[in-house]
Amino acid sequence: MTHHEYNFDGLIGPTHNYAGLSFGNIASATNKGAASNPREAALQGLAKMRAAMELGLKQGFLPPQDRPHLKTLRALGFSGTDKQIIEKAVKAEPQLLANCYAASSMWTANAGTVAPSPDTADGKVHFTAANLAANFHRSIEAVTTSRMLKHIFKDEKFFVHHPPMPGAMHFGDEGAANHGRLCESHGDKGVHLFVYGEDGEKFPARQKKRASEAVARNHLLDESHTVFIKQSTTALDAGAFHNDVVGVANGTVLFLHEQSFADVQAAYAAIREKAPFAEIIEAPASAVSLEDCIKSYLFNSQLLTLPGGEMALLLPTEAEENERVKAFVDATLSKNNPINRVIYKNVRESMRNGGGPACLRLRVVLSEDEAAAADQHFILDDAKITALENWVRTHYRDRIAPDDLADPALMEESFAAMQALTDLLGMGAFYDVQR
Numbered sequence: 523m524t525h526h527e528y529n530f531d532g533l534i535g536p537t538h539n540y541a542g543l544s545f546g547n548i549a550s551a552t553n554k555g556a557a558s559n560p561r562e563a564a565l566q567g568l569a570k571m572r573a574a575m576e577l578g579l580k581q582g583f584l585p586p587q588d589r590p591h592l593k594t595l596r597a598l599g600f601s602g603t604d605k606q607i608i609e610k611a612v613k614a615e616p617q618l619l620a621n622c623y624a625a626s627s628m629w630t631a632n633a634g635t636v637a638p639s640p641d642t643a644d645g646k647v648h649f650t651a652a653n654l655a656a657n658f659h660r661s662i663e664a665v666t667t668s669r670m671l672k673h674i675f676k677d678e679k680f681f682v683h684h685p686p687m688p689g690a691m692h693f694g695d696e697g698a699a700n701h702g703r704l705c706e707s708h709g710d711k712g713v714h715l716f717v718y719g720e721d722g723e724k725f726p727a728r729q730k731k732r733a734s735e736a737v738a739r740n741h742l743l744d745e746s747h748t749v750f751i752k753q754s755t756t757a758l759d760a761g762a763f764h765n766d767v768v769g770v771a772n773g774t775v776l777f778l779h780e781q782s783f784a785d786v787q788a789a790y791a792a793i794r795e796k797a798p799f800a801e802i803i804e805a806p807a808s809a810v811s812l813e814d815c816i817k818s819y820l821f822n823s824q825l826l827t828l829p830g831g832e833m834a835l836l837l838p839t840e841a842e843e844n845e846r847v848k849a850f851v852d853a854t855l856s857k858n859n860p861i862n863r864v865i866y867k868n869v870r871e872s873m874r875n876g877g878g879p880a881c882l883r884l885r886v887v888l889s890e891d892e893a894a895a896a897d898q899h900f901i902l903d904d905a906k907i908t909a910l911e912n913w914v915r916t917h918y919r920d921r922i923a924p925d926d927l928a929d930p931a932l933m934e935e936s937f938a939a940m941q942a943l944t945d946l947l948g949m950g951a952f953y954d955v956q957r
């Protein structure tokens with residue numbers, strides 16, 4: 523049975539804006555209050571999806587969520603018509619309104635954790651939607667993400683869905699951004715790397731070890747194929763709020779910064795014991811500092827196995843613009859390892875909120891039967907991408923400044939866009955705002 527990796531990118535929503543909501547995420551803090559361009563953001567994301575497809579790769583997407591999330595505002599005591607809710611929230615708590623307006627579901631690496639069927643005891647694909655408990659605006663995503671994953675991967679013969687972790691921050695879980703899988707080929711039994719954190723001196727850790735352990739149990743992974751690794755607080759305090767800012771795994775390759783893990787030698791030994799085939803490609807701090815990594819998102823690249831077997835890095839243009847990072851990428855390509863190609867893509871609108879190419883995608887390895895059982899509306903081809911581009915051009919603004927969130931017209935435009943999208947995708951009354 524042939525397995526393929528599908529990248530499910532987050533389609534960037536019509537309310538994408540810079541509200542500075544994520545403590546510990548330097549780009550989010552730095553760009554707080556800047557004007558965003560949601561139309562450009564979504565088109566950049568779609569262009570990245572198209573580029574991956576042109577490499578011969580399988581590409582899916584997850585739709586944006588309904589924002590502003592009126593259901594949350596209602597739960598917090600704002601009442602009346604939709605318009606009145608916005609007006610009252612702007613007056614009482616503008617920052618809360620911004621939280622309910624975030625388009626952060628675009629970063630689908632945080633949608634959940636996925637275990638492909640070759641790895642699980644029951645031979646099914648397991649999904650756990652992330653609770654994203656560390657940040658209020660992101661915690662709102664979990665219920666709809668769960669619904670979305672069940673909608674797309676419905677067939678119980680192939681797919682198992684676990685609810686988001688209970689207990690909020692006690693089991694803080696940020697999904698696949700702190701998870702990687704090493705394997706000889708996508709269809710072989712893989713070794714799962716779970717990276718968790720402990721609070722640094724400056725910034726809090728989002729991923730709890732006990733949450734990673736619970737996900738591994740729920741997914742029926744073999745203990746001999748799981749490794750739990752502590753992230754270094756140096757990386758966390760430098761701005762690596764998710765481990766995928768400092769490392770990425772694909773196939774046999776683990777590509778990372780030498781300061782990613784708390785105890786590097788112990789981590790590498792544990793990885794090599796369970797995945798003896800692993801090839802670790804490390805950036806020394808002397809070549810690329812943590813600061814360079816976090817500014818350029820060098821390791822927030824998509825590391826992709828191309829149909830011919832070689833690997834390509836899909837990087838943000840910020841990495842090409844940093845001399846030291848570009849030199850390290852060029853040196854990596856010239857060495858004897860599977861990484862032979864690089865593609866730089868402009869995802870600047872997302873980058874300015876701390877989300878690079880890898881943040882924008884959830885990897886789902888599927889057999890041909892499993893892929894056929896998934897809802898095909900969400901698996902892309904050229905015509906479907908064009909339809910989404912047209913939808914974006916019809917419904918999105920090209921500018922949102924902080925004050926625009928107070929304008930009820932933005933809410934109405936966003937809900938109209940969601941209605942058109944659910945019509946396009948045959949989703950029925952999917953979103954809270956439609957129920």
Ligand SMILES: NCCC[C@H](NC(=O)CCC(=O)O)C(=O)O
Pocket residue numbers: 539540541542543544547550551624626629631632660699763764875876877878881
């Ligand atoms: N994997 C990348 C996630 C980026 C995301 N940024 C944000 O939510 C910023 C939103 C804002 O500040 O408006 C986060 O920090 O979780």
